[in-house]
Amino acid sequence: MNGFPILSVILFAPVAGALLLVFIPPAEHKLIKAVAATATFVSLALTVYAYAVYDQAVGGLQFVERVPWIKDLGVTYFLGVDGISLPMLLLIAIIGFTAIFASWNVNMRPREFFILFLTLVTGVMGTFVSMDLFIFLLFYEVVVIPIYIMVVIWGSTKRVTKEYAGMKLTIYLLVGSAFLLVAVIAVFIQALLITGKPDFSIYGLARVAFPLGFQRWTFAFMLFGFGSLLSMWPFHSWSPDGYAGAPTAVSMVHAGVLKKIGGYGLIRIALLILPGGAAYWAPTIAVLGVAGAAYAAFGALAQKDLKYIVGYSSVSHMGYVLLGIASLNVIGINGAVANMFAHGIMAALFFSTIGFVYEKTHTRWVPDLGGLFQQMPRVGVAFVLAGLASLGLPGLISFVPEFTIFLGSFGRYGGLSVVAIATIIITALFVLRAVANTLYGPRREEYDHLTDIRGPEMVPLAVLGTVLVVGGLVPSLLFNMINSGVTPLVASVTHTLRIGGVL
Amino acid sequence: MDWSLMDIEIATAVLGLGLLVLGLIVPHNARRGLGWLTVLGLAGILALSIGTWSHQGSLYGGMYIVDSYSTFFKEIFLTAAILVTLGSMRYVDEQVGYQAEYYGILVFATLGMMVMASAGDFITLYLGLELMTIAFIILVALRKTDGKSVEAGIKYVLLAGLSSAVLLFGLSLVYGLTGTVNIIRIALLLSRGAFPPVLILGLVLLVAGLGFKISAVPFHMWAPDVYEGAPTPITAFLGTGSKAASFAVVLRLFTAGFSGVWANWTLMVAILAAVTMVVGNLVAIPQTNIKRLLAYSSVAQAGYILVGVVTASPAGVKAVLFYAFIYVFATVGAFTVVANVFAQTGSDEIRDYAGLSQRSPLSAAMMLFALLSMAGIPPLAGFAGKFYLFATVIQGYPWLAVIGLVMSMVSVYYYLRVVLVMYRDEPLDPSPITLSSPVALTMVIAMVATLVIGFYPGPLANVTDLAARSFFVLR
Numbered sequence: 012m013n014g015f016p017i018l019s020v021i022l023f024a025p026v027a028g029a030l031l032l033v034f035i036p037p038a039e040h041k042l043i044k045a046v047a048a049t050a051t052f053v054s055l056a057l058t059v060y061a062y063a064v065y066d067q068a069v070g071g072l073q074f075v076e077r078v079p080w081i082k083d084l085g086v087t088y089f090l091g092v093d094g095i096s097l098p099m100l101l102l103i104a105i106i107g108f109t110a111i112f113a114s115w116n117v118n119m120r121p122r123e124f125f126i127l128f129l130t131l132v133t134g135v136m137g138t139f140v141s142m143d144l145f146i147f148l149l150f151y152e153v154v155v156i157p158i159y160i161m162v163v164i165w166g167s168t169k170r171v172t173k174e175y176a177g178m179k180l181t182i183y184l185l186v187g188s189a190f191l192l193v194a195v196i197a198v199f200i201q202a203l204l205i206t207g208k209p210d211f212s213i214y215g216l217a218r219v220a221f222p223l224g225f226q227r228w229t230f231a232f233m234l235f236g237f238g239s240l241l242s243m244w245p246f247h248s249w250s251p252d253g254y255a256g257a258p259t260a261v262s263m264v265h266a267g268v269l270k271k272i273g274g275y276g277l278i279r280i281a282l283l284i285l286p287g288g289a290a291y292w293a294p295t296i297a298v299l300g301v302a303g304a305a306y307a308a309f310g311a312l313a314q315k316d317l318k319y320i321v322g323y324s325s326v327s328h329m330g331y332v333l334l335g336i337a338s339l340n341v342i343g344i345n346g347a348v349a350n351m352f353a354h355g356i357m358a359a360l361f362f363s364t365i366g367f368v369y370e371k372t373h374t375r376w377v378p379d380l381g382g383l384f385q386q387m388p389r390v391g392v393a394f395v396l397a398g399l400a401s402l403g404l405p406g407l408i409s410f411v412p413e414f415t416i417f418l419g420s421f422g423r424y425g426g427l428s429v430v431a432i433a434t435i436i437i438t439a440l441f442v443l444r445a446v447a448n449t450l451y452g453p454r455r456e457e458y459d460h461l462t463d464i465r466g467p468e469m470v471p472l473a474v475l476g477t478v479l480v481v482g483g484l485v486p487s488l489l490f491n492m493i494n495s496g497v498t499p500l501v502a503s504v505t506h507t508l509r510i511g512g513v514l
Numbered sequence: 515m516d517w518s519l520m521d522i523e524i525a526t527a528v529l530g531l532g533l534l535v536l537g538l539i540v541p542h543n544a545r546r547g548l549g550w551l552t553v554l555g556l557a558g559i560l561a562l563s564i565g566t567w568s569h570q571g572s573l574y575g576g577m578y579i580v581d582s583y584s585t586f587f588k589e590i591f592l593t594a595a596i597l598v599t600l601g602s603m604r605y606v607d608e609q610v611g612y613q614a615e616y617y618g619i620l621v622f623a624t625l626g627m628m629v630m631a632s633a634g635d636f637i638t639l640y641l642g643l644e645l646m647t648i649a650f651i652i653l654v655a656l657r658k659t660d661g662k663s664v665e666a667g668i669k670y671v672l673l674a675g676l677s678s679a680v681l682l683f684g685l686s687l688v689y690g691l692t693g694t695v696n697i698i699r700i701a702l703l704l705s706r707g708a709f710p711p712v713l714i715l716g717l718v719l720l721v722a723g724l725g726f727k728i729s730a731v732p733f734h735m736w737a738p739d740v741y742e743g744a745p746t747p748i749t750a751f752l753g754t755g756s757k758a759a760s761f762a763v764v765l766r767l768f769t770a771g772f773s774g775v776w777a778n779w780t781l782m783v784a785i786l787a788a789v790t791m792v793v794g795n796l797v798a799i800p801q802t803n804i805k806r807l808l809a810y811s812s813v814a815q816a817g818y819i820l821v822g823v824v825t826a827s828p829a830g831v832k833a834v835l836f837y838a839f840i841y842v843f844a845t846v847g848a849f850t851v852v853a854n855v856f857a858q859t860g861s862d863e864i865r866d867y868a869g870l871s872q873r874s875p876l877s878a879a880m881m882l883f884a885l886l887s888m889a890g891i892p893p894l895a896g897f898a899g900k901f902y903l904f905a906t907v908i909q910g911y912p913w914l915a916v917i918g919l920v921m922s923m924v925s926v927y928y929y930l931r932v933v934l935v936m937y938r939d940e941p942l943d944p945s946p947i948t949l950s951s952p953v954a955l956t957m958v959i960a961m962v963a964t965l966v967i968g969f970y971p972g973p974l975a976n977v978t979d980l981a982a983r984s985f986f987v988l989r
Contacts, residue, residue, distance in 0.1 A: 081972045083979060084901075123871075145901075149892040149969075156891060159930060163938050174934070181930065185923035192919050196901065197908045204909075 085209030094496020176256025191236025230288025241273030244303025251322030259366030304330025343419025349412035408482035537614020601850035602747030623649035627759035666743025681723025687716035727760035741809035750849035790817030847960030869941025
């Protein structure tokens with residue numbers, strides 16, 4: 012496959028699909044969905060292929076494509092994947108594909124829906140494969156507007172209006188990105204002053220020795236930008252409202268992958284380029300992470316709307332990720348990346364299942380539900396599977412990552428890790444309670460007419476469920492890959508810190 | 515004396531006069547063709563200016579400077595004029611009339627801007643400024659049976675006259691102190707020694723006079739009223755061409771002429787830019803009329819461009835050139851939609867844009883692209899433009915970059931409200947809004963340019979870089 016631009020094809024297959032949709036008559040609902048599914052399937056198949064043939068022994072960036080783009084800024088169209096970005100790319104490919112099927116019943120203006128959705132998928136993919144900071148930013152902000160439009164048109168108004176939810180989500184992300192942008196521009200200009208040559212590639216910037224004081228404030232800005240995307244406490248409040256307002260596919264992509272751009276950016280960009288800043292802020296990150304994990308777990312406990320429960324739970328899980336990143340060692344960061352993948356799959360399954368429940372029963376209010384296992388066993392299986400993964404049951408995908416995070420962070424932040432571990436108990440409490448009150452209990456007559464998911468609706472359960480189980484039983488599939496990417500990154504960071512005398 | 519340096523201006527003057535004469539000869543019903551004639555003429559002049567790109571020099575001992583910097587600005591004016599003419603044909607035929615006068619005076623306004631961009635001394639500068647302003651006064655008040663248009667015309671006459679007077683007073687003070695009107699000679703004199711405090715007064719008056727033209731806060735009050743009342747295509751031209759020409763003068767005067775004195779003034783400009791960005795964006799939020807919203811947004815845009823003026827470095831000049839160019843497409847695109855919607859619904863209220871995405875998908879998409887580009891959302895051109903602008907101040911004034919970028923994101927709030935109405939709401943009147951072919955062409959050009967420059971800003975960056983360098987060579 013030498014010379015075949017596999018990453019570009021993965022990236023632009025959804026765009027091609029979206030362009031094709033423009034020319035399809037809006038009434039052809041089946042055809043529209045088929046085109047969208049095909050486009051994302053092409054990306055998924057190629058990503059799986061890339062994942063399989065990536066040479067972990069060699070490591071580093073592979074499938075590299077490099078075209079000079081903007082000379083005076085030193086921007087290159089620079090694509091490549093390594094052990095950190097490949098799992099993330101696989102995540103969005105899987106979720107993008109399954110989300111199409113989770114939205115199979117969208118019959119209001121489906122053409123616009125899928126055009127926006129495919130744009131969103133491309134934007135997310137782009138952030139994971141671009142190794143140039145400028146190109147990264149291009150893709151990073153592309154995602155915001157489609158999400159907003161999708162929330163306000165196809166979203167649902169329950170506790171807060173969808174306009175409120177959409178605008179809140181958008182403003183949070185944009186203000187975060189404004190700070191991120193300031194940091195990126197500052198880093199670029201500072202590097203230009205030091206080296207005298209414009210270069211926007213992430214690895215090029217990582218080689219520049221920035222002054223320590225400069226690293227501290229730019230890292231803080233990046234932390235705010237990426238942190239608000241990752242729903243870092245206390246900048247998380249957009250997340251439950253946003254997910255509740257958003258249509259199913261958007262919740263899936265948003266909770267599943269989009270948030271992870273925050274974590275990915277912290278590791279790949281902030282940590283790699285500004286290791287001194289990272290070392291300075293790591294304790295803060297750990298505290299905020301654990302505070303968020305605990306706070307959001309209690310928050311979830313108080314919720315009665317299924318989407319809010321999962322929304323808070325996802326804020327809580329991101330706390331673990333932050334704790335893993337803050338450990339600044341290979342084990343902790345391995346765990347953080349793996350947990351992002353695991354949580355992505357699990358959250359996507361959760362939201363798609365809730366989507367089906369809501370679509371059929373027209374409620375997400377836990378007290379109004381009950382006994383659904385009897386009418387909809389397949390929905391029940393999906394729900395239980397996602398729930399058990401959420402509380403970190405061994406044998407499912409999220410156990411090993413969480414375990415690894417605690418292992419990696421314990422040496423550095425003993426007490427905080429204990430708090431984080433204790434949070435799992437609360438997670439178990441609210442997850443099991445939600446599962447029990449929704450699925451079990453006496454049969455409810457009013458839901459007797461409901462049909463179980465079938466046909467295309469089964470795809471999310473089948474695909475995501477398989478990944479949950481396989482990833483849990485054979486964690487090495489995921490961990491070897493991630494390890495091959497994290498080890499050199501952490502080595503480079505520690506090396507820089509030693510030279511700088513920070514460690 | 516190399517007269518061929520003035521080819522572009524001469525051609526423009528001939529075109530303008532030709533249009534006025536043709537208006538007298540051609541029978542009434544055939545005057546609709548004048549629009550196309552204007553477009554072709556301007557396009558030819560644009561091609562000519564691209565062809566003579568490297569032809570540089572100065573005339574009359576530095577009174578008139580032709581460098582890549584001024585040529586690039588002329589290309590901005592021409593592009594804006596072409597797009598405005600294309601987009602306004604139907605509007606002029608149905609809402610205004612007086613085709614010959616409209617197009618002819620539009621061309622003369624363009625000529626005035628060109629003279630401003632090339633001005634090497636105060637007299638030429640003022641000549642260009644007045645040519646442009648008087649042409650705009652006529653254009654603003656051209657719908658003379660419409661109360662709002664006349665009101666806007668009167669307001670523009672009074673305030674433009676006032677600001678011209680202030681500017682002129684400032685120029686005369688500087689002349690009195692230095693004994694010359696030539697900008698480069700002033701720079702030389704000022705670099706030699708200290709000048710009395712009266713010079714500061716002169717500079718303050720210049721800032722006030724020019725601040726009015728670029729609608730910087732606190733000299734922006736006229737903008738919303740005039741923008742609202744003027745015929746919409748003229749509003750677009752006022753927002754792009756007039757503003758760009760004034761920035762050409764600002765750069766020439768302050769960074770070339772008063773460079774020594776100016777170095778101590780950057781903080782003041784930075785504050786001016788910050789205040790303009792904040793006020794423009796915040797006041798835009800409660801607007802319900804699309805033209806007023808765009809007017810305040812254009813005030814905010816002036817603030818962004820001022821950021822490039824702060825450092826007065828080659829990078830800053832380049833950023834101003836880059837942004838002024840891409841801003842043309844976004845603004846003219848947006849106002850073309852407004853003009854066309856008004857021509858069919860008779861309303862400029864945002865709530866009447868409900869369901870525009872269903873009534874005219876192209877218009878809604880154009881509006882979306884234009885607004886997001888102004889907000890600086892990638893992959894549209896505004897993002898690259900803001901990147902260049904804020905990169906110039908990140909070292910000296912990081913707080914200005916923070917304010918600017920946060921305010922850009924605030925602007926997304928009110929831009930998205932328009933998007934919301936266009937895309938989410940069901941139309942009150944579902945009849946489609948038709949687009950005539952020149953209007954559709956304008957929109958397609960503006961959209962493609964916004965998108966292509968956003969994805970691939972390299973070539974434009976190179977050209978603006980050359981232009982910015984030439985600015986510092988001749989100095």
